[in-house]
Amino acid sequence: MTRLPFMTQPFPTVADYRAAVTQVRDAAAAYYAGPDLAMDDAVYDALMQRVAATEDAHPDWKVEDSPTEVVAAGGGVVGDVVHSEPMLSLDNVFNEDTLRKWALRLEKLIGRPVAGFTVEPKIDGLAIAARYEDGRLVQVATRGDGRAGEDVTGQARRAAGLPERLAEPLTIEVRGEVFMTDADFDVANGMRTATGEPPFAHPRSAAAGTLLAQDRTYDAPLSFVAYGARGLGDGPHSAAMAELARLGVSSTAGMPVSTSIDDLLAAVEALNTGRGTLGYGIDGAVIKADQPADRELAGSSSRAPRWGIAYKFPADTRTTRLKAIEVQVGRTGVITPVAVLEPVQISGVIVTSATLHNFDDLVRRNVRPGDTVFVRRAGDVIPEITGAKLDERPADSVPFEPPVRCPRCDGEIDRTQKRWRCTRGRACGAREALSYYAARDSMDIEGLGGKLIDMVTAAGLVTDPADLYDLKVETLAAFDRMGEVSATKLVTAIQSSKTQPMSRVLTGLGVRMTGRSMSRRLATHFGTMEALLAASVADLQEVEGVGPERAVTIAAELVELQPVIARLTARGVNMTEPTYRPRPPAASPAADASDPDAADATPAALLPLQKEDGTPMTVVVTGSVPGLTRNEGNEAVERLGGRSSGSVSKKTDLVVVGEGAGSKAAKAEELGVRIMPAEEFAELLRTTTMA
Ligand SMILES: NC(=O)c1ccc[n+]([C@@H]2O[C@H](COP(=O)([O-])OP(=O)(O)OC[C@H]3O[C@@H](n4cnc5c(N)ncnc54)[C@H](O)[C@@H]3O)[C@@H](O)[C@H]2O)c1
Numbered sequence: 001m002t003r004l005p006f007m008t009q010p011f012p013t014v015a016d017y018r019a020a021v022t023q024v025r026d027a028a029a030a031y032y033a034g035p036d037l038a039m040d041d042a043v044y045d046a047l048m049q050r051v052a053a054t055e056d057a058h059p060d061w062k063v064e065d066s067p068t069e070v071v072a073a074g075g076g077v078v079g080d081v082v083h084s085e086p087m088l089s090l091d092n093v094f095n096e097d098t099l100r101k102w103a104l105r106l107e108k109l110i111g112r113p114v115a116g117f118t119v120e121p122k123i124d125g126l127a128i129a130a131r132y133e134d135g136r137l138v139q140v141a142t143r144g145d146g147r148a149g150e151d152v153t154g155q156a157r158r159a160a161g162l163p164e165r166l167a168e169p170l171t172i173e174v175r176g177e178v179f180m181t182d183a184d185f186d187v188a189n190g191m192r193t194a195t196g197e198p199p200f201a202h203p204r205s206a207a208a209g210t211l212l213a214q215d216r217t218y219d220a221p222l223s224f225v226a227y228g229a230r231g232l233g234d235g236p237h238s239a240a241m242a243e244l245a246r247l248g249v250s251s252t253a254g255m256p257v258s259t260s261i262d263d264l265l266a267a268v269e270a271l272n273t274g275r276g277t278l279g280y281g282i283d284g285a286v287i288k289a290d291q292p293a294d295r296e297l298a299g300s301s302s303r304a305p306r307w308g309i310a311y312k313f314p315a316d317t318r319t320t321r322l323k324a325i326e327v328q329v330g331r332t333g334v335i336t337p338v339a340v341l342e343p344v345q346i347s348g349v350i351v352t353s354a355t356l357h358n359f360d361d362l363v364r365r366n367v368r369p370g371d372t373v374f375v376r377r378a379g380d381v382i383p384e385i386t387g388a389k390l391d392e393r394p395a396d397s398v399p400f401e402p403p404v405r406c407p408r409c410d411g412e413i414d415r416t417q418k419r420w421r422c423t424r425g426r427a428c429g430a431r432e433a434l435s436y437y438a439a440r441d442s443m444d445i446e447g448l449g450g451k452l453i454d455m456v457t458a459a460g461l462v463t464d465p466a467d468l469y470d471l472k473v474e475t476l477a478a479f480d481r482m483g484e485v486s487a488t489k490l491v492t493a494i495q496s497s498k499t500q501p502m503s504r505v506l507t508g509l510g511v512r513m514t515g516r517s518m519s520r521r522l523a524t525h526f527g528t529m530e531a532l533l534a535a536s537v538a539d540l541q542e543v544e545g546v547g548p549e550r551a552v553t554i555a556a557e558l559v560e561l562q563p564v565i566a567r568l569t570a571r572g573v574n575m576t577e578p579t580y581r582p583r584p585p586a587a588s589p590a591a592d593a594s595d596p597d598a599a600d601a602t603p604a605a606l607l608p609l610q611k612e613d614g615t616p617m618t619v620v621v622t623g624s625v626p627g628l629t630r631n632e633g634n635e636a637v638e639r640l641g642g643r644s645s646g647s648v649s650k651k652t653d654l655v656v657v658g659e660g661a662g663s664k665a666a667k668a669e670e671l672g673v674r675i676m677p678a679e680e681f682a683e684l685l686r687t688t689t690m691a
């Protein structure tokens with residue numbers, strides 16, 4: 001997990017520092033009191049780090065009971081249940097380097113290697129302590145200020161994983177996290193809105209609001225996972241967790257125990273990678289010394305144990321402004337609201353749009369254009385909006401009006417399912433999809449215009465591009481004003497489109513967030529449709545211009561398109577890209593000598609627009625090239641091994657100048673970039689593709 005190293009700067013003045021302390025305290029007070037949030041977790045964490053850095057730099061500025069030194073930054077709500085032993089916070093690390101340092105410091109502190117570390121998920125919920133007497137659940141309390149918490153027995157009894165009775169009549173204390181799964185979050189908000197209450201903004205606040213609710217107007221589901229126990233003997237932590245599981249309590253049992261830091265880091269990384277698929281939110285990993293003897297030697301400060309640490313993952317939830325809600329009609333007629341966002345960075349990725357799932361959800365989550373919304377992005381999953389900050393809603397905001405008719409074909413909408421659909425299903429998008437497929441820049445099927453597409457779709461003959469290849473001359477000839485001759489011509493045009501390069505197939509399929517040049521780049525990079533379909537989100541990002549957001553969308557689109565691609569392939573449509581050259585393997589003399597396939601991988605002869613090292617020249621085509629459209633001109637550049645670009649700069653290697661060229665040609669001359677007349681370019685294309 002690589003992250004930009006950054007230094008936390010101390011505050012310049014004592015007044016700034018004090019103001020930050022107040023801000024932290026206020027935020028913590030709101031956070032621990034219930035579902036409301038003053039700021040993003042990431043902002044809170046950064047502020048806390050700055051407060052700590054300032055205290056390091058100016059110990060004399062430090063305020064009494066600094067939030068860096070007390071549990072819950074001093075914001076925990078004190079109750080009347082006194083804990084058997086303080087419930088502490090955890091110190092944080094944010095990267096590999098500081099985790100290694102922490103482990104070294106711990107070993108120095110105890111004077112010997114740590115016997116083993118457990119790695120547990122840090123579930124994003126609320127800490128509780130649950131007492132069992134003779135196997136019966138008798139009391140549950142929140143962490144509070146660490147010394148005493150509030151009694152939440154009634155609400156906590158409903159948490160899945162925290163049973164009313166243990167499998168054996170033991171008297172023990174169980175500590176762990178109460179949280180809400182993503183699925184239960186939807187249920188909870190459904191109940192909230194049904195009773196006229198504002199929905200929760202995200203699962204953590206839903207868990208807090210539910211557990212701390214004074215009046216129980218609804219019964220939202222909660223879950224529990226234990227990560228601590230008292231009264232089960234003095235074996236290792238991992239054994240205690242296994243014992244809890246045996247007693248019927250959901251726990252972190254089965255978590256990896258590592259003896260080397262490298263294994264430990266691998267376990268942390270595995271948790272981070274899998275975090276999007278858990279079905280509930282985690283905000284980090286918790287690493288603990290497994291053996292009680294090690295823990296005892298290390299001890300604790302007033303705020304946190306020294307034998308454990310939280311490795312915080314980059315925040316997966318941020319707030320931003322919802323600029324607009326757009327309605328998208330998918331290929332199968334599914335109608336979904338899509339959020340257009342003020343760009344926001346979430347765990348290193350700029351997010352500009354998010355899914356809102358469906359129209360019910362929009363109501364349930366009470367989200368309106370103009371709202372400040374919580375956006376969650378977990379790993380390679382399309383970002384979603386979990387809720388809005390209702391206290392920041394503009395006074396003039398109005399609810400979003402869902403469409404009454406299909407925004408694409410004006411047809412009826414089927415609202416019987418959660419996911420609304422155009423009643424015309426695939427046929428709704430067929431016309432658009434087919435004209436796009438047949439267009440000159442895509443498969444270039446001459447004679448397949450709007451009228452014909454209307455006829456074949458209305459007759460139910462064609463719903464997706466693959467159906468085109470099944471069209472028979474006799475069938476078409478029977479259409480009004482068609483005739484044998486034009487029907488034959490059309491069928492021939494359709495059939496001969498099968499040899500078009502894969503990049504045009506991709507363009508024709510209309511993969512969201514890709515256009516013609518991106519389709520070409522994808523096709524040239526992967527070479528075959530098979531390789532493209534097998535590409536992971538990470539593989540896709542190797543293609544120039546494909547960032548994480550686009551990669552996720554392309555991957556999702558390809559999954560959706562797989563059936564039609566399979567049908568096209570079955571009909572003999574070409575799924576390879578002619579300009580594709582397998583990239584030579586990384587220079588490794590040993591591999592060259594022993595690898596029998598190495599000979600196959602030697603780079604092919606250079607194409608006219610490739611540089612000596614095989615990389616593409618950057619080429620700008622301006623003005624018209626005889627016989628080619630602008631798109632075909634760009635396509636030709638790539639077929640000749642170059643990379644087409646729209647603007648002339650010092651990095652441009654070649655400018656093709658045709659009739660009607662304007663300022664770009666002038667700029668090329670000014671910069672001394674090589675110029676090629678369009679006729680010469682056309683000739684080059686002719687000779688190269690003939691060879
Ligand atoms: N947005 C805000 O305004 C705001 C305000 C206060 C706190 N916060 C968030 O809360 C964090 C600090 O809160 P904290 O002091 O309650 O927590 P912490 O970071 O000090 O960690 C301790 C807590 O982690 C939880 N936990 C989850 N899994 C665990 C496991 N396997 N083992 C042990 N503990 C586990 C427990 O609830 C425990 O109390 C901040 O980093 C911030 O993200 C946000």
Ligand SMILES: [Zn+2]
Nearest residue numbers: 406409422428
């Ligand atoms: Zn429609």
